[in-house]
Amino acid sequence: MKAEKDFLRLIDLIQAGHTPTQAECEYLLAFDERSLEASITRAVADSMARQKFNNKGLVFGQIGVEIAPCPGRCKFCSFSEDFTSFEPFSMSDEALYAAADNFCSSGELFALALMVMHHTPFERTLDVISKVRARIPAKTQIVANLGDFSRTQAAELKAAGANGAYHVWRLGEGCDTQFPATQRLSTIENIKAAGLDLYYCCEPIGPEHTPAQMAEIIMKGLDYECFQHGAMRRVPLAASPLGHYGQISESRLAQITAVVTLVALHSPEITTVGVHEPNKLGLMSGANAIYAETGANPRDTEKETLGNRGLDIAACKQMYLECGFDIA
Numbered sequence: 001m002k003a004e005k006d007f008l009r010l011i012d013l014i015q016a017g018h019t020p021t022q023a024e025c026e027y028l029l030a031f032d033e034r035s036l037e038a039s040i041t042r043a044v045a046d047s048m049a050r051q052k053f054n055n056k057g058l059v060f061g062q063i064g065v066e067i068a069p070c071p072g073r074c075k076f077c078s079f080s081e082d083f084t085s086f087e088p089f090s091m092s093d094e095a096l097y098a099a100a101d102n103f104c105s106s107g108e109l110f111a112l113a114l115m116v117m118h119h120t121p122f123e124r125t126l127d128v129i130s131k132v133r134a135r136i137p138a139k140t141q142i143v144a145n146l147g148d149f150s151r152t153q154a155a156e157l158k159a160a161g162a163n164g165a166y167h168v169w170r171l172g173e174g175c176d177t178q179f180p181a182t183q184r185l186s187t188i189e190n191i192k193a194a195g196l197d198l199y200y201c202c203e204p205i206g207p208e209h210t211p212a213q214m215a216e217i218i219m220k221g222l223d224y225e226c227f228q229h230g231a232m233r234r235v236p237l238a239a240s241p242l243g244h245y246g247q248i249s250e251s252r253l254a255q256i257t258a259v260v261t262l263v264a265l266h267s268p269e270i271t272t273v274g275v276h277e278p279n280k281l282g283l284m285s286g287a288n289a290i291y292a293e294t295g296a297n298p299r300d301t302e303k304e305t306l307g308n309r310g311l312d313i314a315a316c317k318q319m320y321l322e323c324g325f326d327i328a
Contacts, residue, residue: 049261154190255285
């Protein structure tokens with residue numbers, strides 16, 4: 001068995017410093033996940049990423065602070081008011097502090113993401129950020145994960161203590177969601193204008209998404225000079241109108257993660273590549289960022305994701321060690 005010559009030429013170029021174009025990303029993603037080319041893609045991404053990131057695995061955490069039936073009605077989200085089983089819930093200050101303390105107790109957490117609903121009142125979001133900022137070590141970054149917001153609000157997030165924000169132009173935006181791409185991209189521009197780190201991802205990936213669709217989303221992260229890039233597969237929810245598509249394999253997710261990594265390698269702005277949800281194949285394919293999770297989770301049908309879909313810090317650290325990483 002021999003790999004395609006055009007593929008090998010492209011891999012040689014990437015190893016020499018070339019950043020893949022959108023068309024080249026599409027080409028790499030078109031290979032079957034079980035192919036020799038996919039295996040080489042993952043191996044090269046893993047080797048080069050370990051050099052770029054000094055073999056350091058970064059520990060991240062996310063607290064899902066709010067739950068509510070969401071009028072955003074994203075077809076892949078367990079909070080969609082069209083099919084959610086959740087009742088409204090807002091984490092108390094005591095529970096928020098306990099979760100933050102638990103994540104930060106070992107001193108190894110690089111960043112803590114605070115997730116609220118798309119329509120959570122903005123003042124509530126600022127209050128959560130400021131309280132957690134005052135509670136946790138100064139070295140631990142805070143990442144805001146919320147709905148769309150203005151440039152003025154982006155500056156307010158930073159003033160409250162946020163270092164970055166997670167925001168994505170998602171696969172199926174405007175079709176599987178109620179939000180036009182222009183609205184999502186405007187928020188990304190606001191994040192950058194405020195001097196916040198942009199946390200980005202190619203998501204939520206389903207079996208129906210084409211290499212061309214994924215390549216376009218991946219390149220947007222590079223275009224906007226994101227701080228963290230990554231790949232996340234969609235979790236099939238039984239009540240969701242997308243549930244019948246099923247789920248891509250961890251092998252396919254690892255291949256996509258590898259392509260994201262090859263795009264990110266030569267960007268000075270991109271400092272981490274995430275794979276969601278945490279898995280060893282992704283960490284052996286270029287990723288160096290995984291998230292522990294507690295509280296609400298849009299991929300889960302349980303009110304508390306920890307112990308269901310969510311991992312704790314210890315489990316994430318063990319996964320890094322099993323994959324040969326040093327903990328940053």
